[in-house]
Amino acid sequence: MSIIVGAVILTRPTTSLGVLAILIGVGLILSGILELAGGGEPDDGERMPRWRLVTAILWIAAGVFVLVFPGLTVRTVAAVVAVALLVNGALSLLAAFRRGATWDARASAALLGVAGIVFGLLALLWPDITLLVVAVVFGARLIIVGLLLTWHALRGTAPERRPAAEPRGVRRWARTIAAVVAVLLAVGAASLSATLRGGSPVVDEFYAAPRDVPDEPGRLVRAEPFERGVPDDAVGWRILYTTTDHAGDPAVASGLVVVPAEGEDFPVIDWTHGTTGFAEPCAPSLAEEPFESGALFLLPDILDNGWALVATDYLGLGTPGPHPYLIGRPSAHAALDARRAASELEEAKLGEQTVVWGHSQGGGAALWTGALADAYAPELDLAGVAALAPASNLTGLIENLPNVTGGSIFEAFVIAAYTGIYPDVTYREYVRPGAEVTVRQMAERCLAEPSSFVSVLDVLGLSRDPDIRAADPTTGPFGERLEENTPPPTISAPLLLGQGAADQLVVRPAQDAYVEDLCAAGQQVDYRVYEGRDHVPLVEPDSPLVPELIEWTAARFAGDPVEPGCVTSER
Structure with missing residues (x-):
C-alpha cells in the first residue's frame, strides 16, 4: 500500500x-x-x-x-x-x-x-x-x-x-x-x-492617488518626465489620471505619453497593451522594457511618422486593483480617459486625431474602446481602430487555453480578475482545490519579472494533469460574464482586425467566428489574416502586418474613406 x-x-x-x-x-x-x-x-x-x-x-x-x-x-x-x-x-x-x-x-x-x-x-x-x-x-x-x-x-x-559502535x-x-x-x-x-x-518591479509613490482627485473621468492628476525605453529623438512622461471602474465609480489609472522631440499637433496612437500580468507591479510603465513588455515593438515607427503615443496601464496595474483583465468596459474607459488626460499635458502638444491600436488583451480592449467611444467620450476624434490578434471571442479563447503551453498562467489571470470583480464567479466553483494555491500564486507574478520562472515551474508541475478547472469556465456565471465581455459590434470608426493564421493562443477559428458575428450585425471590418504568423510574431517589426498597419493608419489620419461592409483577405 x-x-x-x-x-x-x-x-x-x-x-x-x-x-x-x-x-x-x-x-x-x-x-x-x-x-x-x-x-x-x-x-x-x-x-x-x-x-x-x-x-x-x-x-x-x-x-x-x-x-x-x-x-x-x-x-x-x-x-x-x-x-x-x-x-x-x-x-x-x-x-x-x-x-x-x-x-x-x-x-x-x-x-x-x-x-x-x-x-x-x-x-x-x-x-x-x-x-x-x-x-x-x-x-x-x-x-x-x-x-x-x-x-x-x-x-x-x-x-x-x-547497540551501535562508536562511528569512526x-x-x-x-x-x-x-x-x-x-x-x-x-x-x-x-x-x-x-x-x-x-528583479520584480516596485510600485512607487507616483501611483498613489492624492486626496483631491477630481470626480470627472479623463482628468490629469499628475505627470513627470519618463526616459526608460524612450528613443533619443523623443520626449516621454508617465501620467496619473482619473477614469471609471467596472462599477461606474471614479478611479485612477496610470500610463505613458511619448511624442517626437520636434513639432506639434501630433496625431495620437492610443495604445492598449497586451498581457503583462494581473498584479499591481505589472504595469508597463514600471517594467524594465515598458513598451515591449506589452508587445509594442513599433514605437520608432510611430515617432518616425510624426505621431504621438498615449499608452494606458489600465486599472489595477500600477494603481490599486483588481485589474479588469479581459473585462471590456473599464479597459475601454482607461484607454479613452488616458487620451483625454494626455490632452491636458501641454508640453506634449497633442493634436485632435486619434487611432486606437491594441494587441491580444489590448486588441480586445481596442475593440471595446471603439465600441464605447461615441457614448463615453463623444468629444474625441476617433479616426480608426486596429485590433491585432484581439482577445475578442472570449469563450473560444478560454476553451483553447488548456491546449496552449503555459495557458494555465493566462487562465490564472482571467480567474483572478473575474473572481475579484464579479461576486457570482468563485474559485470554489471553478478551480480544483488542489490547484487553487498554485493559481492564486501564478496570478500574482508579472510575465516580465524574474519570478515568472516559478510560474513556469508550476506549469511543469501541472504538466501531468494540466486542467486546473473544477468546472467549465464557459458555463454558469463565469460563462455569462465572458459573454458580457465579448466586444459588441457598435464601432463607428473604421475597423482593421489582424490575425495570425498560425496563432496558437488566439486561434483563427475563434477569430473567424467573431468576425462572422460582426458581419452579421452590420459592422464594417477589414479582416486580414497573415499566413505563418503566430501570436506575438504578428506584431514584431519584420511582420508583413507592420507596413500595412502604418499605411492604414496614415490613411485614417488623412481622412481617406474605407470600403464598407466586411472584407476578408489572406496575406
Whole structure:
C-alpha cells in the first residue's frame, strides 16, 4: 500500500493535493504504521525508543486530521510545512548546545538547524512550489520505506536493532557532510529566491492617488518626465489620471505619453497593451522594457511618422486593483480617459486625431474602446481602430487555453480578475482545490519579472494533469460574464482586425467566428489574416502586418474613406 500510494502521489502531485483526504491522509497513516513496524532507521537497544512511538502516533494523528479537514489542509499545508521546518530547525540549533555531544555532532546539528530554518522561510515565500515539493518528497518517502519493508519481508528478516559502535572515520563525519550539503542547498535556494524577487518591479509613490482627485473621468492628476525605453529623438512622461471602474465609480489609472522631440499637433496612437500580468507591479510603465513588455515593438515607427503615443496601464496595474483583465468596459474607459488626460499635458502638444491600436488583451480592449467611444467620450476624434490578434471571442479563447503551453498562467489571470470583480464567479466553483494555491500564486507574478520562472515551474508541475478547472469556465456565471465581455459590434470608426493564421493562443477559428458575428450585425471590418504568423510574431517589426498597419493608419489620419461592409483577405 505504501508503494502504491506513494507512486500515485509522486506521479500526479497536483491531483494528490486535490484529493488530499484520500492520498496524503492515507499516506500519513501508513507512515505511522510503518514506523511502528520498524520501517525507519535502526536504533540502539532492543526496545522501541519512546520518540519513535510518539512519532508514529503523530503521523497517524496527522493523517486522521487530514481526512477530517481536507479543505483546510489544502489551503494551509504549505504554512504547516513551513512552521514544521522552522520548529525542527530551531530544535536542531538547540541540540547543538546539548551536554556531552562531540563537536562534530554539534556542528552538524547547527548546520542542519540553519538549513531547516532557511527552507522553512522559503516554504512561506513560495507556497505553490512548496505544495508540489511536499507531494513529491512525501510520495518518494512512502515508496522508499515501502520498498525497504518489502525487501526485509521477502528475505524473512527485519531491520536489526543492536547497540551501535562508536562511528569512526568517514562514518563519523557522514552526518556533518550531509549537513554541509543541506546548508549549501539552502543558501543556493535562498540566493535564487532573492534574485527572483529582487528583479520584480516596485510600485512607487507616483501611483498613489492624492486626496483631491477630481470626480470627472479623463482628468490629469499628475505627470513627470519618463526616459526608460524612450528613443533619443523623443520626449516621454508617465501620467496619473482619473477614469471609471467596472462599477461606474471614479478611479485612477496610470500610463505613458511619448511624442517626437520636434513639432506639434501630433496625431495620437492610443495604445492598449497586451498581457503583462494581473498584479499591481505589472504595469508597463514600471517594467524594465515598458513598451515591449506589452508587445509594442513599433514605437520608432510611430515617432518616425510624426505621431504621438498615449499608452494606458489600465486599472489595477500600477494603481490599486483588481485589474479588469479581459473585462471590456473599464479597459475601454482607461484607454479613452488616458487620451483625454494626455490632452491636458501641454508640453506634449497633442493634436485632435486619434487611432486606437491594441494587441491580444489590448486588441480586445481596442475593440471595446471603439465600441464605447461615441457614448463615453463623444468629444474625441476617433479616426480608426486596429485590433491585432484581439482577445475578442472570449469563450473560444478560454476553451483553447488548456491546449496552449503555459495557458494555465493566462487562465490564472482571467480567474483572478473575474473572481475579484464579479461576486457570482468563485474559485470554489471553478478551480480544483488542489490547484487553487498554485493559481492564486501564478496570478500574482508579472510575465516580465524574474519570478515568472516559478510560474513556469508550476506549469511543469501541472504538466501531468494540466486542467486546473473544477468546472467549465464557459458555463454558469463565469460563462455569462465572458459573454458580457465579448466586444459588441457598435464601432463607428473604421475597423482593421489582424490575425495570425498560425496563432496558437488566439486561434483563427475563434477569430473567424467573431468576425462572422460582426458581419452579421452590420459592422464594417477589414479582416486580414497573415499566413505563418503566430501570436506575438504578428506584431514584431519584420511582420508583413507592420507596413500595412502604418499605411492604414496614415490613411485614417488623412481622412481617406474605407470600403464598407466586411472584407476578408489572406496575406
